[in-house]
Amino acid sequence: MSRLDLLIVGAGPAGMAAALAARRHGLEVMVIDDQPTPGGQIWRSVEQAARRDDILGPSYVEGRAVAEAFRASGVIYQPGAQLWQLEPGFRAFVSRNRQAQVIEAKAVILATGAQERPVPFPGWTLPGVLTVGAAQILLKNAGQIPAGPVWIAGSGPLPLLYAVQLLRAGGQVAGYLDTTPAGQWRAALRHLPRALCASGDLAKGLSWAAMLRRKAPVIRGVIEIEALGDGRIETLRYRTADRATATVEANTLLVHEGVVPNIHAALSLDCTVAWDPAQDCYAPIVDRWGESSQVDLFVAGDGAGIAGAKAAQLRGELATLRVAVKLGSTSEDAAAVAARPIRRKLDRELAVRPFLDALFRPRPQVFAPADKTIVCRCEEITAGEIRALASVGRPGPNQIKAATRAGMGPCQGRQCGYTVTRIVGAAQNRPPAEVGFFHIRPPLKPVTLGELAALHQPAAP
Amino acid sequence: MFRKLHEPEAGALTIDIDGVPAMAEPGESVAAVLLRQAEPWSRLTPVSQSKRAPYCMMGVCFDCLADVDGIASVQTCLRPVCDGMRVARQIGKRTIGS
Missing domain, CATH: 1.10.10.1100 (BFD-like [2Fe-2S]-binding domain)
Known part of the structure; x- marks a missing residue:
């Protein structure tokens, strides 16, 4: 395969928006993604899940039109592909259908999204303990919910949203253990005016919390949880800040303490990262177009710092604009003009983050x-x-x-x-x-000798 | 542990999990089907032989590893089902040649 203009890693909101913009600029673009269908996690299985639209809500359904446009855009799309090495220049080593291949591109946009922050506690490895995100993916991908009443423990918008979706779907919440530290709203308060004038999302969040309180016991100020059982969770023990301990029967426990950027690919190329104290994670340092410390390597979407799906799409578009300038398919001036309305929208999307970050700061026990x-x-x-x-x-x-x-x-x-x-x-x-963090080296994902053997013919230049 | 919200429609297919037939629907992941079984785990760990089940469902925890059609250590949360697929829970480490 000849050298591509642009390789995009990830087919979520950022990756798809970047790809659509690239096609508008006439760039030859490939998108690789480890999922079997486009949408990332937020729009997981959005092409097939129409019967669950009422449960999942409009911001999920929105993704369907994006995926449709993405499919029709003429982008080279390789689903089920895992990136395990990225070399400057760029050469990407990717496994797909048990064969490794080398993909060469002039520019790369990492649109690798986020993963849920790992929350270690005793028993978190037991079957029956999953993340809230995992349960939501099961709802999106397979239309399935926990068979019995489920315990949800965590903090943030996602567990609230999932609890509401689960209740809409006819599921039961045994109890909602809110681990948000008490009094954190005070720290969040100073960010509220900016968040309020920017977004309707807060009203949505409040209505979710209200619905949950009507339908399920909500226990606040939970600081420690423990899952116990033989081969699967049977009992859940939790402790609140006022030192009350309770032990309850549990057959499913869902946990969530926010999300963090997926930065393995960026780290493997020694992109400079910075600690973000507000989000308690590392994120690659990028310029206003999303370009990292490595020339022609961009990071767009939640992989560059958590900001949500709408911001991800806008950041994807900005990254592509800059790539288009660098590859000569648009001028600096035209890109600057095109970027203006995108940045205005992006500022609106980002306005709510400081409030959410402060309100849902993970409890210290997580660390x-x-x-x-x-x-x-x-x-x-x-x-x-x-x-x-x-x-x-x-x-x-x-x-x-x-x-x-x-x-x-x-x-x-x-x-x-x-x-x-x-x-x-x-x-x-x-x-x-x-x-600092682990030094991340290739392979970024496990790769077999058999897959490597498929590389014996170097890709034609 | 999990249940489907709807009865499978036309197009439902069957996969085999350790010799037991399991109903599945096109598009869903092998891990989703595993979580509906009476034994909802996917593997025994190489270190302590303890049971693990799909945990993250998005390809970053590797606890849903299982043997699919003779290939070990498949991330079942990333693998869509297909009719007649043979899944075996993975016992410990993958071995050379599998």
């Missing part, structure tokens, strides 16, 4: 799991093992990884990375920004 808690799900390394090593000398995350194997399993630190950073930081009295 300081008890010693017996498994932190690395793949290699089954506990918080206690990491903590014990963290105060011997002054190891960073990479030394912890080498000594314990935490972060070496198939997920490559996607589930334990931030927790290792936090435990190391707490043991050494250093802020997470200073501790």
Whole structure:
């Protein structure tokens, strides 16, 4: 295959919007995505789920027209493709249908989105414990809900939205354990005026909370949870800030403490990242077009910092505009004019974030799991093992990884990375920004020798 | 653990999970079908042989790994079902040649 103008990684809101803009500029563009259909997580299975539109709501249904336009745009679309190495220049190594291939492109937009923040607690590896996002994906993809009353524990807009969708679908909420620290609304309050004049989303959120309170017990100020059971969750134990402990029967527990950008691909190319104290995560540093510290490598959407689906689409369009300038298919001036209304809309979308970030700041316990808690799900390394090593000398995350194997399993630190950073930081009295993250190396996803063997013929230039 | 909201319509298909036939619908993931079974787990871990089930459903936790049509360590949350598919819960590590 010849060298593409643009390779986009991810077919969610940012990736699709970037691709549509690229086609409008006549660029030869390929989109690779690890899901089987377009939409990312927010619009997962949006092409097939029409019968669930009433349950999932209008902001989900909106994605269908985008996916349709994306399919019709003439973009080269490779679903079911996993990126496992990205080299400057750019050469992308991608596995699809058990064969690896090399894709060459002049520019790359990483539209890799977000994942839910890992929330380690004792028993989080038991079958029956899932993330809220996972349960919502099951509703979107398979039209399925928990068979019995479900416990939801967490903080943020997503668990509220899912609880409402579940109730609309005829499901039952056994109890909603709100882990939002009490009094956090005070810190959020100063961001409220800006959020209010910018968005109708707050009213939506309030109506979700009101519906939930009518239909399910809501327990506030929950600071610790523990899942117990033999081979699956049977019991849930939780503790509130006033030290009340309760033990309840549970056969499904859904957890959520916000989302964080997927930054593995950006880290593997040594893009400069910065710690975002408001969102408690790392995000690549990008300019106003989304270009990272690596020339011609862009990051658009939640992968560049959490801002939601609408902002993701706008950031995708901005990134493509800049790519189009760099490749000579539009002028600097034309791009500047085109970017103006996009940036105005983007500012409106971003206005609500400081309020949400402050209101739903994760409770400190998320970052300081008890010693017996498994932190690395793949290699089954506990918080206690990491903590014990963290105060011997002054190891960073990479030394912890080498000594314990935490972060070496198939997920490559996607589930334990931030927790290792936090435990190391707490043991050494250093802020997470200073501790850093695992060094991310290829392969970004597991790849077999058989897949590698498919590379024996170099791609034609 | 999970149940479908609707009866499968025309086009429903059958996959085999450890010798037990399971109803599935086009477009849904193997992991979704696993979570509807009486035994809703997908694998035993290589380290402690403890049961794991699909957790994130978006390809970042690798707890839904199972053997699909003779290929081990398939991320079942990313794999759509197809008729006659043979799924085996994965017991420990994948072995060379699988």
